Amino acid sequence: MPRVTAPALSPHSAAALCHDVRSASEHVPARRVTAPAASIEPVMGTFQVLVLLLVLVSGGCREQRQPASSTSASEAPVPVPGRLETPGAQAGEFVLTDQAGEAFDSRSLAGKVWVGSVFFANCPGPCFRENQALADMLREIDSPDLVVVSLTCDPDNDTPEVLRRYADRFDADLTRWKFLTGDMATIKTVATETLRLPAEVGVHSERGVVFDRQGRLRGGYHLLQADRVELLKNLVREVLDEPADAALPEAPASDTPSAPSSIPTGPDR
Numbered sequence: 001m002p003r004v005t006a007p008a009l010s011p012h013s014a015a016a017l018c019h020d021v022r023s024a025s026e027h028v029p030a031r032r033v034t035a036p037a038a039s040i041e042p043v044m045g046t047f048q049v050l051v052l053l054l055v056l057v058s059g060g061c062r063e064q065r066q067p068a069s070s071t072s073a074s075e076a077p078v079p080v081p082g083r084l085e086t087p088g089a090q091a092g093e094f095v096l097t098d099q100a101g102e103a104f105d106s107r108s109l110a111g112k113v114w115v116g117s118v119f120f121a122n123c124p125g126p127c128f129r130e131n132q133a134l135a136d137m138l139r140e141i142d143s144p145d146l147v148v149v150s151l152t153c154d155p156d157n158d159t160p161e162v163l164r165r166y167a168d169r170f171d172a173d174l175t176r177w178k179f180l181t182g183d184m185a186t187i188k189t190v191a192t193e194t195l196r197l198p199a200e201v202g203v204h205s206e207r208g209v210v211f212d213r214q215g216r217l218r219g220g221y222h223l224l225q226a227d228r229v230e231l232l233k234n235l236v237r238e239v240l241d242e243p244a245d246a247a248l249p250e251a252p253a254s255d256t257p258s259a260p261s262s263i264p265t266g267p268d269r
Helices: 011-027 037-063 126-140 160-168 184-194 226-241
Strands: 095-097 103-105 113-119 146-152 177-180 207-211 217-222
Touching: 095 184, 113 126, 113 226, 126 146, 126 177, 126 207, 126 226, 146 184, 160 177, 207 226, 217 226
Parallel strands: 113 146, 146 177
Antiparallel strands: 095 103, 113 207, 207 217
């Protein structure tokens, strides 16, 4: 029997493939199949290849933290608690690197309404849906004063060139949509302290958060739920219509307006 060498899998690819294999196994009923004698050897060869791949993938899944975003496409997104600590929390300043390899200074967002999010390009599915919702929003709300800022949580793999190719998948207007990378420590600080969203390598929230022209956090909504995306768009329109010196409303928008002000300890997807 010829020796079969399995292709090398990156940790993210292994995790994604493991998820696909497990998902498929949950939906395919077990059947006993009797093969003709003449076909036994090729079938066994294929079986051994599959076993080898499963062993490799299983090892990767044990070592790789399962990304919070890697839910099955057939599962309905679960509503998550609001993460807005203080109404009108001011965005901190930061500098990261955009998809063109140029420095992006958050001070360039002054006077703009902007939406922040976290993702990674090798995400096996949910990140694409998250970013598709943002792409649809930018097409629907065609204002030069609206900017989307998307931070990768996998900077070792998401180089500026990778982010540029990823942006092409959405026909992104790069004057209004910035895909940012940098060192993980800075990304984590921006995500947790400015966007109020969790971020680890390959682990992130699937929410988008809105900042007004004065850089104040105004609300956040889950990007994988159609009704929440509509609420996000409505909030963006409202904030765009406000004068630049508008006073802060009494309470920010959120998926759960009655949620306590402290950061919940449960997962935020």
